[in-house]
Amino acid sequence: MSACPFSKPANDNGCPFGTSPKSQSINEPPTGTSGGLGGCPIDNKAKDDIEDLLSVQAPRSLSLNGKVLDRFLPETYPIKINKYQDYTEILDDPQLAMAMRQGTKVVHRAAENSVFTRRFLKGDITKDEYGQYLRSLYFVYKSMEGLLELHQDDPAIEMIYFPDELNRTETLLSDISFFYGPERLAQVTDPASMTPAVKQYIQAMEEACKVNPALMVSHSYARYLGDLSGGQILAKRLKKHILHLEKQDSSWDSRAGLAFYHFNNIGNQNEFKNMYRQQLDEAPVTARTKELVVAEAIKSFELNIALFDEIQSLSDSDQLYKIDDNAKETNDNTATSKSSPQPSSLSSPLSSPSPSSFQWLLQNVSSLPALTTGVAAITTLGCVAYLRHRQT
Template sequence: METSQKQSSESMSQDLSELLKEATKEVHEQAENTPFMKNFQKGQVSLHEFKLVTASLYFIYSALEEEIERNKDNPAYAPVYFPAELHRKAALEEDLKYFYGRNWREEIPCPEATQKYVERLHYVGRNHPELLVAHAYTRYLGDLSGGQVLKKIAQKALQLPSTGEGLAFFTFDGVSNATKFKQLYRSRMNALEMDLATKKRVLEEAKKAFLLNIQVFEALQELVSKSQENGHLVQSKAELRARSVNKSYEHGPAPRKESERASRSQTDLVATSPLMRWILALGFIVTTVAVGLFAM
């Protein structure tokens, strides 16, 4: 019994960043080995799924960053407070405005699973701020690690502008060297003062963060499936909009913004089977986590 406790104590003396990596290894491997990730790496993702993912990420990061601001002076989080380098809410707002237009706030969906994730983030931030680092580490370092890979894939697959519109989420302007920044972040995280009991709770919270993400994946899969039931109606409306734009400018070229919107509408109409569409949707989200955490 004493030997077991001693071994547990010794293992917990490891750096927090290493403990987190080990604790989430199993669920990380499950995500990494799914066929969904391979689909996205092949560029098999539609604009519709991409927009749904971006919307859910907006709600998640809004909650996370609200709680980070609440606890920015708390010793349990202050050492890893890097708003200029990491915060994503503003970037996601930029992307959503590009995809949905100026009234994007009224159009984006928030599935129940996403709301559950949001509620957990608020609960942790208000009641157990020492656990907030688990969520920040899981999201930020994952996105920073895999962001550039995902950015290039999405840009090519969705034929997004080379100037970066629609991809602000993946662009970390405040980080000039991702490798060095991640080293700095880990060193700050490892310096957080935690007893063994708190470290264990942080590790459990990191696992919970993965489970919450998986539930979001499943909810978005259901959302995409439902949209397929009325797919012909969505397609007809999109076609009418595209025709209207083309007719309005049949005697001359359409302005650049209208042309881009028509192009995005046409991209939404890529013919895929219902089964493939939800696979692609889930594939993008899993990849966002799996590819990112691979380099953590």
């Protein structure tokens, strides 16, 4: 092997960057100032450099009875712990919106393979299934919006905190009341009725806040932009296939039962989305926080897919709360719910599930690790609908 390219002429001893003479025995301890190992620092990696090369750590997998939750994290996106990188320095141009958009591409496509998602987009779901969808979203949004309010002073969250324009909790309550009837509202929104996938979603957001409140930016991005992008498309599916309305009907423009998809305090939704993305791109985050935000965005999409899969599973096993058509509200207040017998309590199998009812979901729900290394993923139904609509 040739000598050090930075060495002096042949009649000089050793590399000009080292102080160890050529005659030094290989068994003698190294001397000199070049990284503490002696010899040429170009040929010999300093100890600190070697340690840094070994500092790339693979993210820990979160699993749900064999389902790996971080399977959508790109292999080319490791979390590197570099002690020489200043993780306390705020990035000049973080481009969070672009980073999350690129990071969640794969899981967006994966969401389209969800059975419930495909059926929803085809208008092939039942009222009971849609009712469960609303109930699941209600618990998720109530928790998410509570956490965003709690941490609204965080510099990153402050950039994208628009409760008057975006909050969905009250609209979901309105839609749930429409389908189940106001007299059952307290029962179907009782926290005791939360399903395992919903509990897991809420727990994940709470754990994210413990790591860094800024990670709630990921959940806000995944849910709200999906709702804004595909909401109107989904609303039309629901009018036709769930509410059985026709475009020529005078009731077609009614928002009864569809409040979730209407953002009354936003004028031009495209302009608002562009502003929201710009705010994301200017969020004051460090390089480390940016990595975690992208990973958490992927995980947020995965958690949503888990909700969809759970609804399909509950439907297949006939464990959904039933919607009584006579109990829901109507625009003209002519509902006949009072003349229809209502159950005195929720007698759904969900009230007391058997040990095997949700076996594939119950395992590991209470043992999810902290999200510093837990990185995984999932999509919103609204985003999927929007992307499919653009392709047609």
